[in-house]
Amino acid sequence: MTAYLKLDHIDKIFTRGAATTEVLKDINLTIEKGEYVSIIGHSGCGKSTLLNIIAGLTGATTGGVLLENREVNSPGPDRAVVFQNHSLLPWLTVYENVRLGVDKVFARTKSRAERDAWVMHNLNLVQMAHARDKRPSEISGGMKQRVGIARALAMEPKVLLLDEPFGALDALTRAHLQDSVMALHQKLGNTILMITHDVDEAVLLSDRIVMMTNGPSARIGEVLEVPLSRPRKRLELATNATYLKCRQRVLEFLYERHRFVEAA
């Protein structure tokens, strides 16, 4: 097994004045190329902090992140992030939002026309080409998140980081987008790391589920393989024994062994 993305003994300690809080403790994880890994845990367990460390937006206190055996400690387009609240720039159109990243990443390698085509190609992938000249305020929440995904994909990241990407969406839109992401993963073979707190979402989408214990000092409690063949169909899986077993396993972890303690 070759490690594509490797989290090596990551600790994170926040210091505010004299008070220090250890958020993450000794996080080790290796992810293979093309793998879809979810990180699940109760809110406040530091999973978003972990994603920020991988993205390079926050530094780890000790330990580090290796991508293709090279340490990465600052943000970059090789680890594009799809943010929870889409984070599209409201003064730019859908097209311009995607183009912003494309212009930076492919400034030398693609001509203007190629960059334009590449933006449209990625908007097509998420079925948003029809809204290219709309501003974010003129499209629905699900569409915004689609554009957010297109923006990240268009940077051709080595790892795609999804930070609770469907958290702010209604259940039907969420299911629709989950199917889209599954299809994209199938088609493009990206390496994806997703933060989530939705058990069904984690089991449906992931090859492996990383379950985190409660903070402070959150650790990786358990890693669960999801041995379901792809493409996966939501309806068929509802009665699939393996699916149900995986789901059961995650639920047990979250609600029995590591029950959320209210503001301890």
Place this chain on the structure above:
Amino acid sequence: MNMPATKIELETATPAAAVAPVVAMTPKRPPRAETYARMARETAVRVIPPLVVIALLTLVWELICRRAGSALPPPSRVFTDTKELILDPFFDHGGIDKGLFWHLSASLQRVAFGYSLSAIAGIGLGVLVGQSVWAMRGLDPLFQVLRTIPPLAWLPLSLAAFRDGQPSAIFVIFITSIWPIIINTAVGIRNIPQDYRNVAAVVQLNPLEFFSKIMIPAAAPYIFTGLRIGIGLSWLAIVAAEMLIGGVGIGFFIWDAWNSSHISEIILALFYVGIVGFVLDRLIAGLGKVVTRGTAQN
């Protein structure tokens, strides 16, 4: 997710109109007339009340000032006294004996100069203070004290420094209007959501691109609030400053009229000052609306 539904409606609607254009045109006309009627009604609702109020105030003014020995002229006198000035704003008899257009344009030129300088410097300093904690700690107390100094208090100092009326007036406008621009820009920069900064970091924008593509558009609504307050203040300051420095300009025109006891001319000039100030304010507000159309909706 209701995109397909709307699409279908559009598709069914267009062929129907194409097949039967005559049918489509007859019902189209009455609504158009109706929209005009509605627009006229809406305009009337907005225009009639102020007109009524102005008419009433003019009437009251006329009644109060018409009796003999009144200190101020009634509106009818104002009009007859200043008829020439109103009808010919473009005359130029040399010196300061010019039409009101020339006085106003001289004042506006000073404002344009001073205000442009303060907009550039103000946004620059605002970005610095908003972006750097150390700049804020160092400069903010200074700004808070300096901004309370009344515009005219700067005038003797600037006359001493520049030894000329023109640059002094421009400096007074600059120093008066810069504070709200700095302070609002700084607040806008400080309020840029962390999300946008994260996006910029992931895309790896360099500082210059970050400034032009994220910072300025994100802070634009705040910047324009500052610019709008600034233009108002600079128009306030110019009239006062010109009274003292003399030469061509609406402020000195008023002072000159007072010295020659032409009270009607003062009233006419005040009317113009008000209108110009109002137009300037609307101009900046309109510009802000155009520039921030994306950001403000957020």
